[in-house]
Amino acid sequence: MIDIRQSPLWATYLEKLGWRVKKIDGNFIYIKKIPLIGSFIKIQRVKNLNFKKLDLIRKKYRAFSIKIEPDFSTPKNFVESLQKLGFKKDNFPLSPPKTICVDLGKTENQLWNSLKKDCRYCIKKALDQKIKTKKSKNIKVFAKFWSKEREKGFGPSQKEDLKKIFNAFGKNAQIFIAEKDEEILGGALIFVWGESCYYTHAFSTKTGREFFTQYLIVWEVIKEAKNLGCKIFDLEGIYDKRFHSATKSWQGFSHFKKSFGGKEIEYPGTFSKIFLPLGKSLSS
Helix, strand or coil: CCCHHHCHHHHHHHHHCCCEEEEECCEEEEEEEECCCEEEEEEEEECCCCHHHHHHHHHHCCEEEEEEEECCCCCHHHHHHHHHCCCEECCCCCCCCEEEEEECCCCHHHHHHHCCHHHHHHHHHHHHCCCEEEEECCHHHHHHHHHHHCCCCCCHHHHHHHHHHHHHHHHHEEEEEEEECCEEEEEEEEEEECCEEEEEEEEECHHHHHCCHHHHHHHHHHHHHHHCCCCEEECCCCCCHHHHHHHHHHHHHHHHHHCCCCEEEECCCCEEEECCCCCCCCCC
């Protein structure tokens, strides 16, 4: 399966953020111009790559750095090739280096029984509180609550980015909102690509957290993803001890995500190479 970051919808989103998009044998290459320096290239969730063609793109756009994040199913020899070319593992992933995936090939009853005991308890408690979930297309309302409930430092630019990715994915994007007596308590934004559904952005208010709202939302999303024909529900990132500094703030919600009975998927890591002076070739 092709990862969402290698989808044309993701490419459209990054173009809206100012990235230049190129393709090498079906792989999306993202290029960001850096004034006075040159450009930065990132290639996410790639399974193979023509390095000669990549080098031509690097020279054309005067890239001073390339960061590559192989897919979890990438052949071992691809990573070995990166290392032979001078790419080194770094500690700054651009994509979640580890995630949880739920197999939607199970029946709904099997999925329910796969949930951890405390997860089932939380869902039942939320239902006891008469919390209702609904689908929405109002990205402005979602972005408002999402930015409000996030940690300080998330401002207008993050809200605008959220609107851009929602618009880029169009009908492949869905918003779930949880309410009680018409009061919004939580929400989730999901994206569907291929046979996978991705849980990328979510929020809960203080009251919503008290009522275990997000547990109910994720359960409803799992059922909806299955109804849409998805085979995988990707919870998009959990704490990874290999990248402690980058993911240490994820430890709290990692416990939450693990309660849905999915399988942990670990990616090979992040590989970078600096090209200074700019005239250096990929193999030097």
